[in-house]
Amino acid sequence: MSPLLQRAHNRCPGRRPDGRGRGAGVQCAPVNPAVLPAPTLPADLDGVLRLAAQSMFEHFAVAATGMMLLDREHRIVWISEGYKHFLPALGFTHESEFVGRRVEDVVPGTLLAEVIDSDRPILVDLLTNRAGTFVVSRLPLHDAQGQVIGAIGLVLADQTKLQPVVQKFAHLQQQLDDARRQLSEQRRPKYTISSFIGVSPAAQEVKRQARKVAALDSSVLLLGETGTGKELLAHAIHAASPRASKPLVGLNIAAIPDTLLEAELFGVAGGAFTGADRKGREGKFAIADGGTLFLDEIGDMPLALQSKLLRVLQEQEFEPLGSNTVRRVDLRVIAATSRDLPSMVARNEFRADLYYRLAVLPIRVPPLRERREDLEALAEALGEDIARRSGMPQRTLEPDALALLAAQPWPGNIRELRNVLEQASLMSDALRLEARHFAGLLPGGTAAAAAPGAPARISAPAVDATDPAAALRPLPEQIAELERRAIAAALAHTQGNKVATAKLLRISRAALYEKLALYGL
Numbered sequence: 001m002s003p004l005l006q007r008a009h010n011r012c013p014g015r016r017p018d019g020r021g022r023g024a025g026v027q028c029a030p031v032n033p034a035v036l037p038a039p040t041l042p043a044d045l046d047g048v049l050r051l052a053a054q055s056m057f058e059h060f061a062v063a064a065t066g067m068m069l070l071d072r073e074h075r076i077v078w079i080s081e082g083y084k085h086f087l088p089a090l091g092f093t094h095e096s097e098f099v100g101r102r103v104e105d106v107v108p109g110t111l112l113a114e115v116i117d118s119d120r121p122i123l124v125d126l127l128t129n130r131a132g133t134f135v136v137s138r139l140p141l142h143d144a145q146g147q148v149i150g151a152i153g154l155v156l157a158d159q160t161k162l163q164p165v166v167q168k169f170a171h172l173q174q175q176l177d178d179a180r181r182q183l184s185e186q187r188r189p190k191y192t193i194s195s196f197i198g199v200s201p202a203a204q205e206v207k208r209q210a211r212k213v214a215a216l217d218s219s220v221l222l223l224g225e226t227g228t229g230k231e232l233l234a235h236a237i238h239a240a241s242p243r244a245s246k247p248l249v250g251l252n253i254a255a256i257p258d259t260l261l262e263a264e265l266f267g268v269a270g271g272a273f274t275g276a277d278r279k280g281r282e283g284k285f286a287i288a289d290g291g292t293l294f295l296d297e298i299g300d301m302p303l304a305l306q307s308k309l310l311r312v313l314q315e316q317e318f319e320p321l322g323s324n325t326v327r328r329v330d331l332r333v334i335a336a337t338s339r340d341l342p343s344m345v346a347r348n349e350f351r352a353d354l355y356y357r358l359a360v361l362p363i364r365v366p367p368l369r370e371r372r373e374d375l376e377a378l379a380e381a382l383g384e385d386i387a388r389r390s391g392m393p394q395r396t397l398e399p400d401a402l403a404l405l406a407a408q409p410w411p412g413n414i415r416e417l418r419n420v421l422e423q424a425s426l427m428s429d430a431l432r433l434e435a436r437h438f439a440g441l442l443p444g445g446t447a448a449a450a451a452p453g454a455p456a457r458i459s460a461p462a463v464d465a466t467d468p469a470a471a472l473r474p475l476p477e478q479i480a481e482l483e484r485r486a487i488a489a490a491l492a493h494t495q496g497n498k499v500a501t502a503k504l505l506r507i508s509r510a511a512l513y514e515k516l517a518l519y520g521l
């Protein structure tokens with residue numbers, strides 16, 4: 001045994017002034033504290049370093065789960081008491097069969113031989129072999145001239161100590177997998193082309209065009225009034241396209257304040273700003289890479305951003321905010337708007353070059369009033385969906401109800417039809433809904449059929465302002481009702497134009513979108 005090891009065995013490490021302390025199995029003679037000199041460090045730096053190395057060695061020899069020393073030829077020259085516990089698992093019954101063998105022959109998976117040959121330490125590593133999984137450390141040993149003369153191998157922790165860490169890691173990994181799965185489900189298309197209900201020539205033409213553009217890879221522009229099914233079609237086109245297995249990422253431009261829109265699309269480079277975004281954030285271009293980006297309400301995009309979007313579409317590359325690095329992307333854009341883009345181009349409110357780039361494959365989605373023959377099929381499909389989601393029984397429509405609905409102007413289109421059907425189902429237990437069940441839910445507040453093209457009003461629950469009992473309900477309920485009616489009236493007045501609606505009500509577009517979602521308008 002080397003003089004160093006000899007001392008490690010014979011000393012009493014951790015001895016306290018009372019003479020007791022831990023030792024590597026060696027009994028320490030009692031010491032009289034009165035005769036002990038005050039403990040001090042050696043005066044010279046070499047002495048301090050030697051002492052530090054010696055102390056470290058002694059601590060590791062005792063505190064590490066296992067330790068071994070090797071010579072230049074990779075032969076094991078010594079193992080600690082702790083290491084001896086691994087011998088049976090490695091196939092040895094006695095220390096003498098193990099010590100003296102080359103480490104690569106007796107410890108599967110070890111890198112100690114490489115550490116000696118390369119003179120490069122491996123400070124922390126995981127080693128798995130038939131004895132278990134271990135956190136290990138491997139350090140080359142040098143002589144006084146700095147030559148490699150062997151190595152120290154340390155087993156810092158075995159699987160019993162690793163178990164809680166491994167369990168926690170597995171738990172976190174599971175959570176991450178779940179979150180990733182949920183996210184990719186959210187980014188999967190919700191509709192296919194057959195979800196677009198309609199047998200009218202106008203609906204069939206929309207489906208034919210959607211199938212055709214799905215096979216191509218150019219930008220698509222969906223034009224149509226609010227609630228006509230533009231978003232549904234964007235999902236359906238993506239689902240039928242070769243990009244179907246890649247993400248579909250949507251962004252409603254009108255719902256995001258202009259100041260945040262650029263970051264939302266381009267993302268922010270790490271360290272670009274102080275605060276919450278210090279780590280950086282991926283933008284929609286990056287998230288949609290390989291797939292489809294659905295830009296809803298494209299007509300609301302500020303002019304300055306329009307030119308940046310055009311560049312991304314042309315070059316298929318972008319720079320995140322605060323970054324000088326260009327990122328390549330491969331994405332297809334489907335844009336939609338309920339606004340009259342050609343007129344906006346004529347008024348210089350929308351860039352002509354971006355319009356032509358987006359309108360390579362335009363699809364006009366007709367309003368419900370132009371395809372009234374679809375109303376029955378739509379009411380049946382929507383009724384089925386309402387019943388499935390709400391748990392209520394499915395309702396059917398009596399001919400007088402169908403005639404009444406078919407005569408409505410439907411400025412809110414299919415979305416409005418859905419809301420009316422949902423409200424009628426909530427307000428009545430009848431399984432067969434008649435015209436009278438729609439009283440108060442349609443323009444005019446009665447079941448009387450409105451003439452097609454009559455002034456449009458989006459339905460809202462009727463409130464009788466003259467009824468004193470109505471004023472005795474909770475204030476938040478009354479305010480919400482008033483708000484809903486005001487928004488519905490403004491939407492009807494602007495024919496569903498959300499920018500104009502927000503202006504009319506003097507609220508921001510983002511606030512309007514929040515309220516539309518809140519009130520199901």
Ligand SMILES: Nc1ncnc2c1ncn2[C@@H]1O[C@H](COP(=O)(O)OP(=O)(O)OP(=O)(O)O)[C@@H](O)[C@H]1O
Pocket residue numbers: 195196197198224225226227228229230231232233296336337338378381414415418
């Ligand atoms: N042809 C259709 N068949 C079945 N459901 C439809 C159809 N068109 C629209 N819908 C339903 O109507 C609602 C509104 O559709 P969607 O959100 O796609 O309209 P939109 O044109 O994108 O509206 P907006 O311009 O206000 O964003 C959704 O619930 C959608 O599923």
